[in-house]
Amino acid sequence: MSKKPENIERIPFNKEEIAVLRQSISISEELISDFYKISTSEWKRYRYDIQSLKDLLEEEIVDIAFAQVHRYAQSPHQRLRGSETGDFFKICLQDHMIRKAVQRDPHIELLPLTTYIVTHELIHVIRFAKFLQRFYSTPNEQEAEEGRVHALTYQLLKNCKIKGLPEVLLAFKDCRTMETFYGTREKASNE
Template identity: 45%
Template sequence: MKESLTHFSKEQIFTVGDAAAMAEELVSNSYKMSASQWLWHRYDVKTLADLAPGEIVEGPFAQIVRYRGQKSETSLGSSSYDFYKICLMDHTILSALESDRDLRLFPFALYILCHELIHIVRFAKFLQSFHASQEEKMAEENRVHQKTREVLNSVRVPGKEALFAFYKAWEAPMDAAIASQ
């Protein structure tokens, strides 16, 4: 299945890498976290080429998978930690870029990565449970979209207006879903 899906090109991988570096800086500044505090939040960003079949989903642009990690030289469960993998869905991102010619990869990837990093910070700070109810997950998505917009409002990024217009269409269904519950 993975082989039949569209992957990022080498050039697109570099663009996504630049977006990841900027997203980490923006989110760490927003939450007033130092570089050493970021290391505490063990995570990695992977594109479709590096995902296991069970990490690939249809629909979302990315997903976070949580794993339990433990140093090999320790045997106590108290030394375990959460490891988060941000799984980018190249095929879904590229499809959205193809459908909406106003979107550009860098700002789109920046938004997606800021969004996922905000989730990780909120999980790590116990502001949100990773295993929340569906209703709470919808409310959390709305909060994280609002925080992502707030973080990105502070920077100049060419293509940001088209990006915000794209996500405005996504916010309305979330608002309606939350109001109806």
């Protein structure tokens, strides 16, 4: 559980911000579908959910990153046969940290920033699910993976025609970490 710093208000996205987030999720999923050649039916193999602050458990909230990826044994919404693996990834967006970045930098807008964040996190999920990267890894392996995922995120977004995206790409070109990872073998209880 993270201790909440005094100067950060954990205010969830409002209705308009959630609409922007939905748009960025749609853009990100389409870009990743094209890049990784994932059909609509194949997306079902990638067990994940993206949730914003209002739907997170206390232990899924951090004040040091834009997102936190949790790995659970399975989603309670999915009925799996005994022979199927059930890893479920939950991308926990930290609304308050994303909003803080938008407020701090007048060149950064919500749609391009959330598109960057969601694209980045979904690349992680795909890489974990395809066993291209281990979820549990050493700090050196995590740093190398962050470099790979930042490069892939840039590659996917560099030609995307979203107002304000070049500013986001420039702002995060040297960023070393965007999220934290937390794994458990228990079910996510709030889903």
